[in-house]
Amino acid sequence: MISSVLVANRGEIACRVFRTCRELGISTVAVYSDADAGALHVREADAAVRLPGSAPADTYLRGDLIVKAALAAGADVVHPGYGFLSENAEFARAVGDAGLLWIGPPPEAIEAMASKTRAKELMGGAPLDPGQVTEADLPLLVKAAAGGGGRGMRIVRELAVLGEEWEAARSEAVSAFGDGEVFLEPYIERGRHVEVQILADAHGTVWALGTRDCSLQRRHQKVIEESPAPGLPAALVESLHTSAVTAARAVGYRGAGTVEFLVSPQGHAHFLEMNTRLQVEHPVTEAVFGVDLVALQLRVAEGTALPANPPAPSGHAVEARLYAEDPSKNWTPQTGVLHALEVPGDAPWVRVDTGYTDGDSIGVHYDPVIAKVIAWAPTREEAVRRLAHALRRARVHGPVTNRRLLVRSLEHPEFTGAQLDTGFYERHLDALTAPADGEPHAAVAAALADAAGRPGTTVASRLGGWRNVASQPQVKVYGDHEVRYRRTRDGFEVADAPGVRVLGVAPHRVRLEIDGVVRSFDVTDHGDGHVHVDSATGAHALAVQPRFADPQDRTPPGSLLAPMPGTVVRVGEGLAEGVRVTQGQPLVWLEAMKMEHRIVSPASGTLAALHAVPGRQVEVGALLAVVQEAQEDAAS
Structure with missing residues (x-):
């Protein structure tokens, strides 16, 4: 009988397996990377073993370390979850060789089916030969032979980019599964x-x-x-x-x-x-x-x-x-x-x-x-x-x-x-992905809740905010929405918001009548630069805009900023300061969350600066490159 299960995975699937184990009276063991030291799956497990490092290749893809962790924690079973090593026959075999029970098919079955190329051959099909495809074969799909979850997959609609997409799929597959084998198959439109x-x-x-x-x-x-x-x-x-x-x-x-x-x-x-x-x-x-x-x-x-x-x-x-x-x-x-x-x-x-x-x-x-x-x-x-x-x-x-x-x-x-x-x-x-219709009303609610939570310092504001001489309206900006409001003897009034009447204002809840319909908005500010407004009609996360922009926040025109934290995996071949680039040309590739993200030139012109270096870790907003737009392009 199974007494203790180690889940060789993280996050949601580890928590999900632990839930069933608790119901069955089975103890649980988690493994975790340094990045996951405080993760929920670690907190929910009966025991946990650290895998030093943060990158998957150093942690959740290290089968040898996971087997050692299971033995050290006294687990008798390994559940692989999905992703990472879940379809790795050698890992399944190593688990069995260590005297542990593997929750999954025999290694031979994994070997037969986990490689999509071998699976296709078993089921009577075969991948395409990249050297033999023609325009008539388009569109095509480049696909990783191991793993899943959409990683290591690229649609090819032009033969000219087949090599580039092949390399991108291979790179993603190595990062996600530790196996860079990819293959080619027809892509069925609207399947x-x-x-x-x-x-x-x-x-x-x-x-x-x-x-x-x-x-x-x-x-x-x-x-x-x-x-x-x-x-x-x-x-x-x-x-x-x-x-x-x-x-x-x-x-x-x-x-x-x-x-x-x-x-x-x-x-x-x-x-x-x-x-x-x-x-x-x-x-x-x-x-x-x-x-x-x-x-x-x-x-x-x-x-x-x-x-x-x-x-x-x-x-x-x-x-x-x-x-x-x-x-x-x-x-x-x-x-x-x-x-x-x-x-x-x-x-x-x-x-x-x-x-x-x-x-x-x-x-x-x-x-x-x-x-x-x-x-x-x-x-x-x-x-x-x-x-x-x-x-x-x-x-x-x-x-x-x-x-x-x-x-x-x-x-x-x-x-x-x-x-x-x-x-x-x-x-x-x-x-x-178009903006939500109710966002302007959510911005009104956010501004009024903020006003309710920030009483004024003047005598008039301490006595309710009323004065017998009309004052200029207060202004708050959330995203693209400017809210102008005034505190009156009877409460709040909102300018430039036809059909809106303020019924009640508190620091975390606002009631508005909108075109004769009363709606309530829950407003929460976590101090991270966004205000969250929840209502029965939907939810909105509104960016709080400062009234006066900091000049130091300005970036040169044509700047390419990192859209997320990640690692620069490569830059375009032959790129250097002074090189001519065209609009839409890939310049930098970032890897984040096990996917590659292509950063392209915003315009045709000259590469005025290139700060991206392969292997460099960058934070969101980091300056990767600057493209100086050509004058003839800017004028056209």
């Missing part, structure tokens, strides 16, 4: 990403636990997932189940895994890969089938036989990944303190899986996911509505997130109508 959850025991039983649709993706990483995949013909579902079970039996699979397919607009299913581990989106399957996949993983590892047939599915579940990122700025990852994370909703209908709690810091070393929010209901329409409501009313204070994008995605006609494909965000990103 649906559909997968089948499987679970196999050591006695020959293999379950196919329904389908999931994971088509809404950015940078090939899933954003919204649901089960069952809506609108698929029954014959196609049966075919997908059969293919998934066949793949599992072909490699002697054991444990939880996922077989992924790309379904073309014509309804043809193309095998993508088999993930020999638990998936991030496994909660939607758990909700629909009423199972705990982690508990079943543990029981299968102990030798327990599964029933001949899986439980019957019921209802529909949808999951949204809440990321610390700015979708309006090319999905730029964000860092900082997560001051508050509260999602309304009653269990079991709404579930939140996270590796963070109030006051935790989101750093640069790992994936920017903050939490997964899952909603279940008897029908898809109800589940989608419940999830959108929970996200809209959530209190998420701290770095910029994709929360607004998630709500708008769930309410978009294409999504509600189950018209799903992987190009959703390419088509609709601008509309989904």
Whole structure:
């Protein structure tokens, strides 16, 4: 019997495995990097072992150190979670060689399926030869052979950039998985990403636990997932189940895994890969089938036989990944303190899986996911509505997130109508990231709450702020919104805000009547330069603008500033001060949160300064380069 489990991972998945272990009476062991010393998964574990360093290559990708940690802490089982070493056959073999139990398939099954190139060959396909492709083969997809999560993937629409994208995918794969093998395959436009959850025991039983649709993706990483995949013909579902079970039996699979397919607009299913581990989106399957996949993983590892047939599915579940990122700025990852994370909703209908709690810091070393929010209901329409409501009313204070994008995605006609494909965000990103309609009213609430919390120092203000000679209005600026208000004998008045009447003001709550409708706003200032305003209509994080700009904050025109903290991994070939560059030309590549981010020239001109050096750590706002715009370009 299992007595102690070490999770060879971090964050949300470690916390999720620990939750099941506690319910089963199993003790838990965490491993942690220096960057994660105070992380939630460390605090929740019964014991924890430090992995010196912060970069994944020095910590969570060091299988030898993790095995030593398990032995030192007295664990008898290793659960790999997902990502990092979860699909590394040598790590699985090392765990077994140390006398520990591995929660996952045999190393031979991992070797057969974890490499996507070998998996395709096993399933009757083969990658394309990069030296033989032509314009007729476009578009193409460069893809890492190991790992998953969208890292090490690049779409190629022009053969001229194939080499550049190949190298970028390889570099990301090395950083995320320690394996730089990449391959090439056709990219299917407007395809649906559909997968089948499987679970196999050591006695020959293999379950196919329904389908999931994971088509809404950015940078090939899933954003919204649901089960069952809506609108698929029954014959196609049966075919997908059969293919998934066949793949599992072909490699002697054991444990939880996922077989992924790309379904073309014509309804043809193309095998993508088999993930020999638990998936991030496994909660939607758990909700629909009423199972705990982690508990079943543990029981299968102990030798327990599964029933001949899986439980019957019921209802529909949808999951949204809440990321610390700015979708309006090319999905730029964000860092900082997560001051508050509260999602309304009653269990079991709404579930939140996270590796963070109030006051935790989101750093640069790992994936920017903050939490997964899952909603279940008897029908898809109800589940989608419940999830959108929970996200809209959530209190998420701290770095910029994709929360607004998630709500708008769930309410978009294409999504509600189950018209799903992987190009959703390419088509609709601008509309989904447009400023919110209620932001000016949120700015009014922020200004009034600030005024209520900052009583004046004059005699008039101490007596209520009234004077018999009208004063100039006070001015506060939040983002692009200037709020002009005046304190009167009867309370507050707001200028230049037609249809707005102030009903009540307190330091943390403001009531406004807007075009005859009364609305309440909760206002919170954590002192980090932003004010968070939450209401029933949505949430807003408003940047507090100083009345007078500091001249020292100005940067030269054409400056390229680091959009996030990270490491300079390379600069453009042949770049130096005085070199001519063109608008949109990649100049610097930054690595942050295990992804590469390309910094391009804002205009055509001359490279006046180049401060970026490969290997250099930079903070957000650091000056990377300066492009002096050519006069003929500036005048045109």
